[in-house]
Amino acid sequence: MGPSAEVWDQRTAIEVTKDWNGIDQVLLRTPRGASARVSLHGGQVISWRNESGEEMLFMSSKAIFKPPKAMRGGIPICFPQFGNCGSLEQHGFVRNKIWTVDDNPPHLHLNDSKGKSSIDLILKPSEEDLKYWPHSYEFRLRVSLTTDGDLIMISRIRNISGKPFSFLFAYHTYLSVSDISEVRIEGLETLDYLDNLSQRERFTEQGDAITFESEVDRVYLSSPNVIAVLDHEKKRTFVIRKEGLPDVVVWNPWEKKSKSMVDFGDEEYKQMLCVDGAAIERPITLKSGEEWKGQLELSVVPSSFCSEQLDSHWRGF
Template sequence: MEFGGLGNFEQHGFARTRVWTIDQNPPLLQESKSYRAFVDLILKPSEGDCKFWPHSYEFRLRVALTPGGDIILISRIRNTNTDGKPFTFTFAFHTYFSVSDICEVRVEGLETMDYLDNLKGKERFTEQADALTFESEVDKTYVSTPNKIAIIDHEKKRTYVMWKEGMPDAVVWNPWDKKAKAMADFGDDEYKHMLCVEPAAIEDPLPLKPGEEWTGRMHLSAVPSSYCSGQLDPKRVLYG
């Protein structure tokens, strides 16, 4: 998970490397009754964080599992500044998907979308392919994307279906062979069996005034590949 502002922050933001606490008395929302299990985590700024992120906030993350095995992540970030100052931030769920072979995977839902190519100085392009396939390193931020994206693994005959709310962008990343070998925490051949597709809010940082709260939601399910391959309708109503 990424969370940070526009200043001098560590790569991928700072929320993913901090110690969270478990909410022992989470709110029992109506939708909570539909979960098989869930946990609420809370992150608040430490004294050290204030040196580079001079704002007060409360970050609540709910991780839920449905009876059918779907995963739901709900992030809520509130500006708790008492000095009346607003702040802006960028956000992404840092989601890695296990795939059989990156060369046999396709992503549907991002065709015709504009993207910023992070390998070319964030130059802006428009996706021309009918679906995303992979033959080399990729690091792109697709902007103003649909709420539904599918990652189709032909060999496993499995499709990950992602629904998202509150996050207009989507990052697609795979380091490929040369960069994988240069990464100390990444196996030389692990790039072949992973794909990162992150719901995000990056191009336009999110503003929050004191007392305001932002909510971002991701729902992941795994279904037979025939469910989406060639049939994905990005405009379909969320959860419809």
């Protein structure tokens, strides 16, 4: 990378604006034109565009952008629970909180040639938060956009209380697709999954790839760290790479459920698919002072890549 590119990174790679609620948003950009927008409402990535300006993430046209309501789309962060499995609100509470920029982030080892445009955020519980989840923590989030336009999210959760606590976690990633009936997922074949449409009963995936013709709400267990989502119509493949996240959530609400959600368009299920790097089957337990790290990397490649090429291409991750 030459000096001019380095100057570009320093001066214009990061821009801070405010939304109509006065909440800061951070725009990350690359010299080639890719971008990502992160809202301090939830620490949520709400946009990720490629070098041509094409949006890679789905955001509902009916999404409600007003705290404390979570935003429908992008990449909400689910912590300390996923679903309605406890006394807390669905998918936990950090996606509804206002995060702050972390002025003193810990050093994270990132490939310097890949991670140039980054923002570090931090969330700590308030006194009110501790009343309904009585555990002290520091949640640090780094969102990076590589020079190639790949999106990297690194979460670090540290237990700063005097007693252990357990949690579930997911990057609830809403991918934008051309038509859900034209999409397939590779990398989850033969895996066991919990079916949330059948009281979390455990099944084994039988198909060569996962395709969609009705509502799907599953947690695939002990999954590989590289998953591919192929969009035939757009001739592109999302490559999802993950660390510290053993499970993968696959969700599409289909027609009936879409009509029951006030912040989701009746027909929008056709243009989205959630594929989440997650830790759900076995809760993560941190002793006092311990830290957990979960990383997600999203990239897009031409669909001429097949799963065997993906395995070899990204083996070094």
